[in-house]
Amino acid sequence: MSALPAIATSTRVTQSRAWKARISRVAGSVVVLYSLLLAGLYYAMLQPPETFARLMMHVGAAPFLLFPFESMWKHARGGRLQIGDIAPDFRLPLLDGSGSVELSSFHDSRPVVLIFGSYT
């Protein structure tokens, strides 16, 4: 009779350990999965705009909710140019077809504000 309480206690301890082990395995899997998705999202942010846009079309708003999207985006899309660098020169056509503009043509004349935008 006296052996019964000891067996019951031992069974409860074994079950508790089994649950803890199960929870640890699940938590570990979640951490690994989250890390892989985080790395995948960051990699996608480094891709050309069309590639990134195609991915975002399929995953919707989930990345904004699950990951530190803004911080990741600012880091991934930071770019190499720094304050004080020589601005890369370019010559691009005017949209109205009236000619083209070369950035360096404004040297020694006036500062230039570049407003880059995308409409799709």
Next chain:
Amino acid sequence: MQSNIKEHVIFRNPTTSQERQDVANSCVRKLHIKIPALLDGIDNRVEQQYTAWPDRLFIIGRDGLMKYKSEPGPFGFDPKKLKPVLQDAISRLPG
């Protein structure tokens, strides 16, 4: 994106310069843009040099050097932050 649907801005991503020009013309009309608008090549060469997609702001000084570079858009696209840098650049104009 939902904002595109709400604002009736639904275009297929352009794959040719002509398609890009059509989208850009629509943008200029709808947003009443008065400043000169330039069209990047379909190879996105200038966008890549400036890491500018989807939108970004820069100020280039008279000396050709970068004076201001915003954080990447859309989060970093804040025209109000241009003002002090632009005022400083203008104050350095001769005469």
